[in-house]
Amino acid sequence: MDNYRRRVQYYETDKMAIVYHANYIKWYEEARVYIMEQMGYSYKAMEDMGIMMPVLSVTAQYKKGAQYGDFVDIAVKFTKFNGIKMGFAYTMTDAATGELRMTGTSEHCFVDRDFRPVNIKKKFPKFYEDMMRYMEEQNG
Amino acid sequence: MDNYRRRVQYYETDKMAIVYHANYIKWYEEARVYIMEQMGYSYKAMEDMGIMMPVLSVTAQYKKGAQYGDFVDIAVKFTKFNGIKMGFAYTMTDAATGELRMTGTSEHCFVDRDFRPVNIKKKFPKFYEDMMRYMEEQNG
Amino acid sequence: MDNYRRRVQYYETDKMAIVYHANYIKWYEEARVYIMEQMGYSYKAMEDMGIMMPVLSVTAQYKKGAQYGDFVDIAVKFTKFNGIKMGFAYTMTDAATGELRMTGTSEHCFVDRDFRPVNIKKKFPKFYEDMMRYMEEQNG
Amino acid sequence: MDNYRRRVQYYETDKMAIVYHANYIKWYEEARVYIMEQMGYSYKAMEDMGIMMPVLSVTAQYKKGAQYGDFVDIAVKFTKFNGIKMGFAYTMTDAATGELRMTGTSEHCFVDRDFRPVNIKKKFPKFYEDMMRYMEEQNG
Numbered sequence: 336m337d338n339y340r341r342r343v344q345y346y347e348t349d350k351m352a353i354v355y356h357a358n359y360i361k362w363y364e365e366a367r368v369y370i371m372e373q374m375g376y377s378y379k380a381m382e383d384m385g386i387m388m389p390v391l392s393v394t395a396q397y398k399k400g401a402q403y404g405d406f407v408d409i410a411v412k413f414t415k416f417n418g419i420k421m422g423f424a425y426t427m428t429d430a431a432t433g434e435l436r437m438t439g440t441s442e443h444c445f446v447d448r449d450f451r452p453v454n455i456k457k458k459f460p461k462f463y464e465d466m467m468r469y470m471e472e473q474n475g
Numbered sequence: 476m477d478n479y480r481r482r483v484q485y486y487e488t489d490k491m492a493i494v495y496h497a498n499y500i501k502w503y504e505e506a507r508v509y510i511m512e513q514m515g516y517s518y519k520a521m522e523d524m525g526i527m528m529p530v531l532s533v534t535a536q537y538k539k540g541a542q543y544g545d546f547v548d549i550a551v552k553f554t555k556f557n558g559i560k561m562g563f564a565y566t567m568t569d570a571a572t573g574e575l576r577m578t579g580t581s582e583h584c585f586v587d588r589d590f591r592p593v594n595i596k597k598k599f600p601k602f603y604e605d606m607m608r609y610m611e612e613q614n615g
Numbered sequence: 616m617d618n619y620r621r622r623v624q625y626y627e628t629d630k631m632a633i634v635y636h637a638n639y640i641k642w643y644e645e646a647r648v649y650i651m652e653q654m655g656y657s658y659k660a661m662e663d664m665g666i667m668m669p670v671l672s673v674t675a676q677y678k679k680g681a682q683y684g685d686f687v688d689i690a691v692k693f694t695k696f697n698g699i700k701m702g703f704a705y706t707m708t709d710a711a712t713g714e715l716r717m718t719g720t721s722e723h724c725f726v727d728r729d730f731r732p733v734n735i736k737k738k739f740p741k742f743y744e745d746m747m748r749y750m751e752e753q754n755g
Numbered sequence: 756m757d758n759y760r761r762r763v764q765y766y767e768t769d770k771m772a773i774v775y776h777a778n779y780i781k782w783y784e785e786a787r788v789y790i791m792e793q794m795g796y797s798y799k800a801m802e803d804m805g806i807m808m809p810v811l812s813v814t815a816q817y818k819k820g821a822q823y824g825d826f827v828d829i830a831v832k833f834t835k836f837n838g839i840k841m842g843f844a845y846t847m848t849d850a851a852t853g854e855l856r857m858t859g860t861s862e863h864c865f866v867d868r869d870f871r872p873v874n875i876k877k878k879f880p881k882f883y884e885d886m887m888r889y890m891e892e893q894n895g
Contacts, residue, residue: 345648345658346495346641350488350543356810357486357780361626368625378625379684390776394814403490404659485788485798486781496670500637501766508765518765519824530636534674544799626775630768630823637766683770 336373338408339366340430343401353400359427360393363441366409367423374469376462386453388421388443395439406430413473416466418456420444476513478548479506480570483541493540499567500533503581506549507563514609516602526593528561528583535579546570553613556606558596560584616653618688619646620710623681633680639707640673643721646689647703654749656742666733668701668723675719686710693753696746698736700724756793758828759786760850763821773820779847780813783861786829787843794889796882806873808841808863815859826850833893836886838876840864 341362349355368378378388401407408430415422421443427436445453456463481502489495508518518528541547548570555562561583567576585593596603621642629635648658658668681687688710695702701723707716725733736743761782769775788798798808821827828850835842841863847856865873876883 344641345489345644346497348490349485350490350492351807351809352490353809355486355781356813357777360777360780361624361775364625377684382683387771389771389773389820390817392814392816393776394812396812397810400809403662404657484781485784491667491669493669495641496673497637497640500640501635501764504765517824522823527631529631529633529680530677532674532676533636534672536672537670540669543802544797625769626777628770629765630770630772632770635766 336370336411338410339369341365341407341409343403343405343407345403348403351400353402356395356397359395359397359437359439360441362407362409362427363393363423363425363439366411366425367441370411374465376465384459385447386455386459387446387448387450389446389450391420391442391444393439393441395437397437398435399437401427401429401436407436413466413470414440415442416470418445418454418463419452421466476510476551478550479509481505481547481549483543483545483547485543488543491540493542496535496537499535499537499577499579500581502547502549502567503533503563503565503579506551506565507581510551514605516605524599525587526595526599527586527588527590529586529590531560531582531584533579533581535577537577538575539577541567541569541576547576553606553610554580555582556610558585558594558603559592561606616650616691618690619649621645621687621689623683623685623687625683628683631680633682636675636677639675639677639717639719640721642687642689642707643673643703643705643719646691646705647721650691654745656745664739665727666735666739667726667728667730669726669730671700671722671724673719673721675717677717678715679717681707681709681716687716693746693750694720695722696750698725698734698743699732701746756790756831758830759789761785761827761829763823763825763827765823768823771820773822776815776817779815779817779857779859780861782827782829782847783813783843783845783859786831786845787861790831794885796885804879805867806875806879807866807868807870809866809870811840811862811864813859813861815857817857818855819857821847821849821856827856833886833890834860835862836890838865838874838883839872841886 343354347354347358371378407427410426412424414424423441425439428434429436445455447453483494487494487498511518547567550566552564554564563581565579568574569576585595587593623634627634627638651658687707690706692704694704703721705719708714709716725735727733763774767774767778791798827847830846832844834844843861845859848854849856865875867873
C-alpha cells in the first residue's frame with residue numbers, strides 16, 4: 336500500500352524550528368484516512384452513514400524533528416481489527432533521505448452519532464470482510 | 476470592562492520564534508466570549524439555546540510579534556450591534572510593557588443550527604436590550 | 616497560474632462542523648508559497664538566505680463554510696510588489712461545485728533574521744525583476 | 756501540588772463536538788510548565804539559558820471527550836528524573852463533576868540549542884537537587 340506523503344507547513348513548526356510534537360498526531364489521521372481510501376473506504380462516507388471512529392489511545396516516539404518544507408513519508412500498518420476496535424501503526428521518514436522521524440500507534444473504536452458502540456460485522460459486513468482479508472494478507 | 480489576559484503557549488509560536496499570525500485570531504474569540512460573559516452572557520449557553528455566531532469577516536494588523544511566555548492583554552470594544560450583526564474591535568498589548576502587539580476586528584451574524592438568520596430582537600429581547608444599552612454607554 | 620488545491624482535514628473543523636475561521640488564514644500561506652514556487656522561488660530557500668516575509672495584515676470575508684473532506688481551490692493574485700512590501704489576494708471556491716467559500720488578502724514585508732527591513736531590489740535583483748515583470752503581466 | 760485548570764476553547768473542538776484528540780497533548784505542556792513554575796522553575800528562563808526539553812515520547816488514553824466551555828483539571832506527576840531524562844504523567848478530569856477525561860504520559864530529555872545532550876547535574880546542580888528532592892517527596 337502506498338505511503339502518505341506530507342509536507343511540513345510553517346504553522347506546524349514551533350520556536351525550536353521543528354514540527355511541534357502534537358502535530359504529528361494530526362498526520363496520523365490524514366495517513367490512515369488516505370490508506371482506507373485506497374481500499375475504497377471514505378471516512379467521510381462512513382460518518383455520513385452514521386459511523387464515527389473516535390480515538391481510544393495514541394502513542395508517539397520521536398526520533399528527529401522534521402523541519403519546514405521537508406516532505407515526510409508516512410507508512411501505515413493495520414495492527415488490529417475485530418469489528419469492535421481497530422489499530423494502526425505509523426512510521427514517518429524523511430522523503431528525501433529516508434531518515435526516521437518518528438513512529439507511533441493509534442487505536443479506535445466504532446460508534447454511532449450518540450457515541451454508542453457499533454458492531455461492524457453486523458452493520459457493515461462488506462467492510463468487515465474487506466478489513467479481515469486485508470489483515471490476513473498484510474500479516475500472512 | 477476588563478481586558479482579557481492571555482499567555483503565549485509554545486505551540487502557538489512558529490520558527491520565527493513569535494506567535495504564528497493566524498493564532499491571534501483564535502484569541503479574538505477567547506476575548507469576545509470573555510467580555511460577553513462579564514455582561515452575563517455565555518456563548519455556550521447561547522449555542523445550547525440554538526443560536527450560533529459565525530464569523531462574517533476578520534481583519535488583523537500586526538505590529539510586533541508576541542513571544543513564548545509573554546502575557547498579552549486584549550481590550551475588546553463593541554463596534555456594531557443591531558440584532559442582526561455584531562462587530563468587535565481588538566487591541567492587543569504586552570501586559571508587562573504596554574507595547575502594542577496587534578489590532579483587529581471581527582464581524583458576526585446570528586444564525587440557528589441550520590445556519591438560518593435569527594432576529595435577536597424578537598427571539599432574545601433581553602439580550603437585545605442589554606447589548607443596545609451597552610453600545611450606548613460605551614459610545615456615549 | 617495554477618490554483619492551489621487543499622482538502623479539509625478533520626482537525627480543521629470545529630463543533631459547527633465547518634472549518635474554523637482562523638484556519639483559512641493558514642491556507643493563505645500554503646497557497647502563496649505554492650504560487651511563488653511555480654515562479655521558481657522557494658520560501659524555504661529565501662529563509663535559508665536570511666530573508667523572512669512576516670505578515671503585516673490580513674483580511675478575510677467568509678461566505679460559506681467548507682466541510683470535512685471537501686476540496687477547496689485557492690486562487691492567488693499579487694496585488695502589490697515594490698521591493699519593500701508585497702500583497703496577495705485569495706479566492707477560495709469549492710473544487711466540486713465552484714461555489715465561493717471565502718475571499719481574503721494578506722500584506723507582507725521583507726526582513727532579515729533580526730527583523731530589520733531588507734531592500735529586495737538591492738539584495739535580490741533577480742527576484743525583484745521577476746516579480747515586477749509578473750505584476751505587469753498579471754495586471755496588464 | 757496544584758492542578759492546572761484549562762478551559763476548552765471553540766477552536767479546540769472538532770465536528771464530533773469534542774476536543775480534537777491531539778489537542779490534549781498541547782495541554783500536557785501547559786500543565787507541566789505550570790507545575791515546574793510552582794517549583795520556581797520557568798521553562799522560558801531555561802530556554803533563555805540555552806536548555807531545551809524536547810519530547811521523546813507521549814502516550815494518551817482517551818476516556819470521554821471534553822466539550823466546549825468545559826473546565827478540565829490536569830493533575831501532573833513526575834515519573835522520572837535522572838538529570839538526563841524526565842517523565843511526567845497526566846490525569847485530566849472534568850472540573851465540575853470529577854469525571855475522568857483522559858490520562859497520558861510524556862518523556863523528555865535535556866539538550867542545548869544545537870540539540871546536543873546536556874547533563875543537568877553538572878550544568879544546573881540546583882535544579883538537579885530540587886528535582887531529586889521533589890521526586891523523593893512525591894514517591895516516598
